[in-house]
Amino acid sequence: MARILAVSGNEAVAEALRQVNPDVCAAYPITPQTELMQRFASFVSDGIVDTELILVESEHSAMSTCIGASAGGGRVVTATSSQGLALMWEMLYIASGLRLPIVMPVVNRSLSAPINIHCDHSDAMGARDSGWIQLWSENAQEAYDNTLQAFRIAEHMDIRLPVIVCMDGFIIGHSIQRIEYLEDEEVKKFVGEFKPLNPLLDIDNPKSYGPLILPDLYHEYKRAQHEVMTKVKDIVLDVAEEFEKIGGRRYGLFEAYRLDDAETALVILNSAAGTSKDVIDEFRERGIMAGLLKPRLFRPFPYEEVANALKHLKAICVLDRADSFGGYGPLFMEVSSALYQVRERPRMINKIYGLGGRDYLPQHAEQVLSELVEIAKTDKVEIIKEYIGVRE
Amino acid sequence: MTIIITRIFVVGTMADTVEIRWHGRGGQGTVTAAKVLADACLSGGRYVQAFPEYGPERAGAPLRAYNRISSKPIRMHCPVLKPQVINVVDPTLLDAVNIQEGATEDATFIINTSKDPKEIKEKLKLAPGQRVFTVDATKIAIDCIGRALPNAPMLGAMCRATGLVSLEHLLEDIRKSFGKKFSQKIIDGNLEATRRGYEEVKEG
Numbered sequence: 001m002a003r004i005l006a007v008s009g010n011e012a013v014a015e016a017l018r019q020v021n022p023d024v025c026a027a028y029p030i031t032p033q034t035e036l037m038q039r040f041a042s043f044v045s046d047g048i049v050d051t052e053l054i055l056v057e058s059e060h061s062a063m064s065t066c067i068g069a070s071a072g073g074g075r076v077v078t079a080t081s082s083q084g085l086a087l088m089w090e091m092l093y094i095a096s097g098l099r100l101p102i103v104m105p106v107v108n109r110s111l112s113a114p115i116n117i118h119c120d121h122s123d124a125m126g127a128r129d130s131g132w133i134q135l136w137s138e139n140a141q142e143a144y145d146n147t148l149q150a151f152r153i154a155e156h157m158d159i160r161l162p163v164i165v166c167m168d169g170f171i172i173g174h175s176i177q178r179i180e181y182l183e184d185e186e187v188k189k190f191v192g193e194f195k196p197l198n199p200l201l202d203i204d205n206p207k208s209y210g211p212l213i214l215p216d217l218y219h220e221y222k223r224a225q226h227e228v229m230t231k232v233k234d235i236v237l238d239v240a241e242e243f244e245k246i247g248g249r250r251y252g253l254f255e256a257y258r259l260d261d262a263e264t265a266l267v268i269l270n271s272a273a274g275t276s277k278d279v280i281d282e283f284r285e286r287g288i289m290a291g292l293l294k295p296r297l298f299r300p301f302p303y304e305e306v307a308n309a310l311k312h313l314k315a316i317c318v319l320d321r322a323d324s325f326g327g328y329g330p331l332f333m334e335v336s337s338a339l340y341q342v343r344e345r346p347r348m349i350n351k352i353y354g355l356g357g358r359d360y361l362p363q364h365a366e367q368v369l370s371e372l373v374e375i376a377k378t379d380k381v382e383i384i385k386e387y388i389g390v391r392e
Numbered sequence: 393m394t395i396i397i398t399r400i401f402v403v404g405t406m407a408d409t410v411e412i413r414w415h416g417r418g419g420q421g422t423v424t425a426a427k428v429l430a431d432a433c434l435s436g437g438r439y440v441q442a443f444p445e446y447g448p449e450r451a452g453a454p455l456r457a458y459n460r461i462s463s464k465p466i467r468m469h470c471p472v473l474k475p476q477v478i479n480v481v482d483p484t485l486l487d488a489v490n491i492q493e494g495a496t497e498d499a500t501f502i503i504n505t506s507k508d509p510k511e512i513k514e515k516l517k518l519a520p521g522q523r524v525f526t527v528d529a530t531k532i533a534i535d536c537i538g539r540a541l542p543n544a545p546m547l548g549a550m551c552r553a554t555g556l557v558s559l560e561h562l563l564e565d566i567r568k569s570f571g572k573k574f575s576q577k578i579i580d581g582n583l584e585a586t587r588r589g590y591e592e593v594k595e596g
Contacts, residue, residue, distance in 0.1 A: 175443030274467035
C-alpha cells in the first residue's frame with residue numbers, strides 16, 4: 001500500500017534515501033539542495049538510518065569522501081546543486097573512472113556569475129561528459145522513483161557506474177506536491193542488499209584503485225568506459241520494468257507524449273515538460289497535431305530511440321534550460337546528432353528558456369508550438385537558436 | 393453575533409483544477425497556510441501543489457504563494473496566472489500590490505480586514521461575478537494565539553468560502569502539521585483561531 005502525502009521534491013528524495021539506508025553519506029549545504037540533506041541529516045541524528053554522515057568542508061571533499069567510501073565497499077550517496085557540482089568537477093571523473101556506484105541527487109540551479117540561486121540546467125549539463133549516468137525528473141514523484149531506481153542501475157554488476165538524479169531547484173525541490181511513497185519493505189526488497197565489488201576494506205585481498213596508466217593502456221581503459229555505457233540503456237529499462245511491478249508507474253528512456261500521430265513536437269527536460277503537456281492538450285483540442293518528448297536518460301543519450309520517436313515529424317523545437325555559449329543548447333546538440341543519422345528528418349529549432357529561474361509559462365510553449373506549425377507549413381527555418389521569455 | 397452564510401460557494405465545480413493565490417507579508421505564516429491547505433486537500437484522492445514565489449525572504453516584505461488543487465494529476469509547474477481564489481493575509485497589501493492581477497471573472501477574494509465586505513467590494517471595483525469575503529483574522533489570531541499570525545483564521549475563512557475542504561479535515565490537518573513543532577497550547581490556539589475564522593467570515 002502506497003502512502004500518499006504532500007511533500008516537497010527535496011523531502012521526497014530524502015525519504016527515498018531514508019528507505020535505502022545507505023552506508024555513507026557526505027554532506028555539504030548548497031541552495032536549493034540544502035533542505036534535502038538537512039532532512040536526511042535529521043534521519044541520521046534521530047537514529048532512523050544507520051548511515052555514517054560525514055560533514056565535509058566543500059563539495060570537492062564531499063565527492064572525495066564518496067569516492068573513498070565507495071571504493072572501501074559501501075553504498076554511498078551525496079547531493080548537491082550548482083557551484084557545488086561545479087566544484088566537484090575533477091572528482092566526478094574519478095568516481096566514474098574508478099567505476100564507483102555513487103548515487104547523487106542534483107537539485108538543478110544556475111551557475112555564477114552573476115550569482116543566482118534559481119533553477120536552470122547549467123550545473124548538470126556541465127557534468128555531461130564526466131562519465132556519470134544522468135536521470136532527469138519532471139516532478140517530485142519522478143525524482144523519488146528515479147532515486148530508488150538509481151541505486152539498482154548504479155550497482156548493477158555489469159556496469160558499476162555513478163548516477164546523477166536531476167530535479168528542478170525550487171520549482172520541484174521546494175514545492176509541495178502529492179506523492180506516493182512505497183512501503184519501506186518494498187523499497188528494501190527492490191533495492192536489495194549492497195554487494196561490494198573489489199572493496200578496499202577487504203584487507204585479505206588487497207587491491208589498488210587509480211594507479212597511473214600511461215599511453216600504453218589509458219586509451220583502452222577509456223574505450224572500456226565507453227563500452228560499459230552502451231549497456232546502460234538495457235539496464236535502465238530492466239530496472240524500470242521491475243519498478244513498475246511494485247510502483248505501478250512506467251518509466252522508459254524518455255517519455256513520448258502524444259507523439260505517434262504528431263506533426264510537430266517539443267523536446268524538453270524536467271518540470272517545463274509538465275507545463276508544456278497541458279499546452280499540447282490545448283493545441284490538440286484545436287486540431288493541431290502537437291506532441292512532446294521528455295528525455296529521462298540523458299547520459300548515456302539514447303540516440304537511436306530518440307531518432308525513431310521523432311523522425312516522422314515535420315518540425316520540432318528542442319528547448320534548453322542551459323546554454324553552451326557559442327554553440328547550440330546541449331539538448332539540441334544531442335537531438336540533432338540523433339536525427340542526422342536518419343535520412344528523412346524534421347526541421348529543427350532551438351530555444352533557450354528559463355535561465356536563472358525565469359518562469360517558463362504556458363504562453364512560451366504556445367509561442368513555440370505556433371512557430372512550429374508555421375515551419376511545418378513552409379518548410380523554412382528563419383533562426384535556428386533563439387532565447388525566449390526575454391525582457392526587452 | 394454569528395453571521396450565517398446561507399450559500400457556501402464551491403469553487404471548481406466547473407473546472408478540474410482550482411488555482412489559488414495568497415498575498416501575505418514575510419513572517420505571517422502565509423507559506424505555511426498554503427502548505428497546510430495542500431495537505432488537507434489530499435483527501436478524496438485529489439492532487440495538490442503548494443509553492444511560494446521565492447525572492448529575497450525578509451520579514452514584512454510582500455510575498456505570494458500558490459496552490460493548485462485538482463482531481464487530475466497536476467502537470468503545470470509555473471506560478472498561478474489566473475487565480476480563482478485570492479487570499480489576502482495582510483490588509484495593508486490592498487494598497488500596496490495589485491491583488492486582482494489575472495483574477496478570473498468569477499474569482500473569490502478572501503481578505504483579512506476588520507472592514508465590511510461591501511466596503512472592500514466597492515474599493516476594489518470588482519466585476520459582477522466576483523465575490524468578496526472578509527474576516528478579521530488578525531484580531532482572531534491575537535485573541536486565540538496571542539500573536540498577529542493571521543494564517544490559521546484565514547484558512548478557516550477560505551475553507552468556508554470555497555468549500556474546498558471540510559472544517560473537520562482542515563482542523564485535523566492543522567493538528568497534524570503543527571503537532572510536530574509546537575506545544576499543545578499553540579496547537580489549541582491555532583485550532584480555535586481556524587474555527588473562529590470559519591465562523592466569523594462575512595460575505596459581501
